[in-house]
Amino acid sequence: MRQSRVTLRAFVLILLCIEFWDEFVGGVREAVWPLIRDDLGLTYFQIGLLMSLPGIVSSVVEPVLGILGDVWKRRVLILGGGVVFALSLLLTGVSYHVAVLLLSFALFNPASGAFVSLSQATLMDVAPDRREQNMARWTLAGSLGVVAGPLLVGAAMALHLGWRTLFLGSAVLTVGLLTLSWRAPFPNGGGELSLSDFKVGVGEALRALRRGAVLRWLILLAFSDLMLDVLLGYLALYMVDVGQVSVAQAATAVAVWSGVGLLGDVLLIPLLERVSGLRYLRVSAVLELGLFTGFLLTPSFPLKLVLLALLGFFNSGWYSILKAQSYASLPEGSGVAMAVDNLFGLVGALIPWGLGLAAESWGLQTAMWLLLAGPLALLIGLPSKNFTQRRKDAN
Numbered sequence: 052m053r054q055s056r057v058t059l060r061a062f063v064l065i066l067l068c069i070e071f072w073d074e075f076v077g078g079v080r081e082a083v084w085p086l087i088r089d090d091l092g093l094t095y096f097q098i099g100l101l102m103s104l105p106g107i108v109s110s111v112v113e114p115v116l117g118i119l120g121d122v123w124k125r126r127v128l129i130l131g132g133g134v135v136f137a138l139s140l141l142l143t144g145v146s147y148h149v150a151v152l153l154l155s156f157a158l159f160n161p162a163s164g165a166f167v168s169l170s171q172a173t174l175m176d177v178a179p180d181r182r183e184q185n186m187a188r189w190t191l192a193g194s195l196g197v198v199a200g201p202l203l204v205g206a207a208m209a210l211h212l213g214w215r216t217l218f219l220g221s222a223v224l225t226v227g228l229l230t231l232s233w234r235a236p237f238p239n240g241g242g243e244l245s246l247s248d249f250k251v252g253v254g255e256a257l258r259a260l261r262r263g264a265v266l267r268w269l270i271l272l273a274f275s276d277l278m279l280d281v282l283l284g285y286l287a288l289y290m291v292d293v294g295q296v297s298v299a300q301a302a303t304a305v306a307v308w309s310g311v312g313l314l315g316d317v318l319l320i321p322l323l324e325r326v327s328g329l330r331y332l333r334v335s336a337v338l339e340l341g342l343f344t345g346f347l348l349t350p351s352f353p354l355k356l357v358l359l360a361l362l363g364f365f366n367s368g369w370y371s372i373l374k375a376q377s378y379a380s381l382p383e384g385s386g387v388a389m390a391v392d393n394l395f396g397l398v399g400a401l402i403p404w405g406l407g408l409a410a411e412s413w414g415l416q417t418a419m420w421l422l423l424a425g426p427l428a429l430l431i432g433l434p435s436k437n438f439t440q441r442r443k444d445a446n
């Protein structure tokens with residue numbers, strides 16, 4: 052029994068390392084956007100396209116991967132995704148034209164879906180009764196990666212290393228993580244792929260999309276991302292173009308936002324043992340509205356850093372709580388949950404592109420006000436206290 056617990060802990064640690072690495076690479080990419088933009092001469096429209104099109108590709112490919120993860124060889128999908136993950140980073144490092152960079156990003160997202168999202172689905176299967184707590188641990192691992200990425204960018208700039216070196220080095224290190232993951236006991240599904248099983252999975256995903264409870268959490272996840280990945284994606288550009296600071300200072304802003312968010316993720320794990328996740332979301336959404344408004348209005352760089360730190364602290368848990376609720380609303384299977392999330396994610400994937408179009412037309416300062424729709428959507432769409440109590444009584 053003790054040996055099995057040790058093995059389980061080691062397996063969970065590998066899953067968390069995969070999430071850490073995915074967010075580490077993402078943190079590097081978000082911090083070096085000003086360098087990529089200047090090197091390739093990108094417009095806001097092209098940047099928005101680079102952020103959105105890979106998500107659109109994922110919305111088409113990842114639902115298939117999610118269903119296959121339930122009915123076929125999940126292990127093959129996860130490790131194969133890791134291989135493409137490494138190749139996409141290599142391609143990013145050698146991109147000298149926007150079309151090549153777009154191809155590398157388009158490969159990265161579905162590769163991350165197979166390598167990372169199916170690992171997340173596997174973590175949700177390990178202990179279904181502790182999904183919120185395990186999602187909090189997953190988010191904590193990702194937050195560590197988001198913090199480490201910009202810090203590495205700062206160190207690389209001090210050593211006069213270019214952004215391409217960071218991506219090429221990340222490709223090599225991904226191979227090391229794949230080697231570590233090779234012996235992990237990923238589930239292998241049913242072995243031979245059955246067309247009938249796949250059709251059943253597709254049918255379950257389509258039926259799930261017609262359920263109001265499922266749509267609620269998918270919509271809230273999409274809007275919450277405005278104050279999470281969408282803000283992170285544009286943060287360095289905003290600090291350089293609107294805040295008129297250096298690239299190194301912009302990387303510092305990204306590190307502050309993600310670093311204090313890491314502290315919030317650490318504190319969230321014990322908090323969820325005592326406080327309802329939905330109650331926490333309501334309070335934090337109100338705080339985020341005020342803090343982000345102040346962030347956009349103040350011209351002071353030090354004050355912006357303080358407000359960014361508070362923003363990063365109080366949006367901790369948004370993803371993990373909402374994602375856990377999404378999994379709980381889909382008992383058909385974790386792979387089906389992943390498929391439904393990505394089918395609906397086509398809407399969310401267009402948001403960064405839309406923000407880029409708005410920035411091209413009205414300026415980035417004006418476009419950033421649109422991100423306030425994130426906390427507003429949570430305040431409007433979260434279930435009432437009476438609804439939550441009725442669900443507990445029903446269970």
